[in-house]
Amino acid sequence: RADRATAELSHSFGTPGSAFEASAGGLFENAWSTGPSVGATGGAWSFFGRTDSLKMRRPNPAIARGHLTSAMSRLVYDYEKQDVKGTLDSRIEHAFDAPVYIASENPSGDFTQLTFGGKASFPTFGTQRFAFRGHLVLTPGDPAPPQRFAYLGGAGTLATVDLLALGGDNLLYVEGEYSMPLKRPLVPFLGAPTVSLRYAAGSAGTGDIPDLIQNLGVGIGLRLLKVEYHIDPSYSRTPFSQRSAFSIGVSL
Numbered sequence: 001r002a003d004r005a006t007a008e009l010s011h012s013f014g015t016p017g018s019a020f021e022a023s024a025g026g027l028f029e030n031a032w033s034t035g036p037s038v039g040a041t042g043g044a045w046s047f048f049g050r051t052d053s054l055k056m057r058r059p060n061p062a063i064a065r066g067h068l069t070s071a072m073s074r075l076v077y078d079y080e081k082q083d084v085k086g087t088l089d090s091r092i093e094h095a096f097d098a099p100v101y102i103a104s105e106n107p108s109g110d111f112t113q114l115t116f117g118g119k120a121s122f123p124t125f126g127t128q129r130f131a132f133r134g135h136l137v138l139t140p141g142d143p144a145p146p147q148r149f150a151y152l153g154g155a156g157t158l159a160t161v162d163l164l165a166l167g168g169d170n171l172l173y174v175e176g177e178y179s180m181p182l183k184r185p186l187v188p189f190l191g192a193p194t195v196s197l198r199y200a201a202g203s204a205g206t207g208d209i210p211d212l213i214q215n216l217g218v219g220i221g222l223r224l225l226k227v228e229y230h231i232d233p234s235y236s237r238t239p240f241s242q243r244s245a246f247s248i249g250v251s252l
Contacts, residue, residue: 002031002147008072017081024073027093031068031147035060058163063147066099083129086120099145111144113137113169127181132174135202139169143206152202153240155247158215159200159230165240166204172212173202190222198228213241224251 008025049056072093079086094112119133137150150171154163157173177198186192198217203210219228226249235241 001034002029004029014078017079019078021076021078022074025071027068027070027072029068029070029147030066031063031099032065033060033062061146061149061151061164061167064099064145067097068095068099068145068147069097070095084120084122087118089115089117091115093148095144099147111139111142111148111169113139113144113148115150124178129179131177131179134174135171136173137169137171137204144169149206150204152204155228155245155249157200158202158213158241159217159228159245159247160215160232160235160242161213161240166202166213168204168206170207170209171202171204172209173200173204175200187222190224194221195219196221196228198230211238213238221249225249226251 005028006025008023010021010023012019012021014020046056051057053059070093072091074089074091076090077088092112092114095110098111114137116136117134119131121129121131123129135150139148149167149169151164151167152158152171152173153161153165157175158166175198177196179194179196181194182192184192196217196219198215198219200215200217201212203212213232214234215230215232217228217230219226221227228247228249229244230247231244232241235243
């Protein structure tokens with residue numbers, strides 16, 4: 001949790017179907033750890049994993065308490081023409097004053113972090129579509145404090161990895177999904193199902209990016225519900241991943 005004060009100047013420009021937005025500014029932040037701690041006996045209610053220390057009772061990652069002052073810039077590009085859509089997002093933050101996390105490696109607390117994100121989707125054959133998204137976080141030089149860590153794990157990223165099990169100030173994640181809508185069977189109120197094939201790979205760490213963990217998945221979805229089954233073909237090479245995982249998602 002944090003109290004933040006920001007000042008930002010932005011400018012947008014472009015053409016129909018193609019737009020840029022550039023911004024620059026400053027940030028002052030006072031952050032502190034919050035949420036369940038290690039050994040918590042209560043937590044949010046859920047259908048699954050209510051008492052699991054790796055799920056609903058998972059401790060929130062702790063941060064280095066203190067003030068952070070930084071300068072930031074950002075450039076976003078959006079593209080949409082007919083059925084082709086895409087977004088590229090790049091950000092850079094340089095902290096002049098930040099909580100000291102590892103005093104021996106970064107006694108001043110200064111750091112620079114670059115963040116890149118992208119997503120795109122386009123039609124292939126008939127009503128079938130391919131969608132891609134990727135995320136990259138780089139912290140060259142001095143390490144960033146934990147409040148600037150990025151995390152992977154869970155059904156939204158790497159399903160065979162426990163929620164937020166991978167984290168650090170360097171991260172790489174890519175995902176591709178091929179969707180194939182079916183005409184039959186028609187489910188009352190929900191319509192026809194969509195079958196999808198999914199590939200995801202990523203990892204995160206402090207100082208560098210460890211070997212990537214890969215997931216292969218197949219799913220079937222209706223208007224409000226999606227069920228997926230994922231496997232990690234190389235799960236034995238890392239302690240963070242399991243052989244397989246089953247996930248259910250609901251869209252409201």
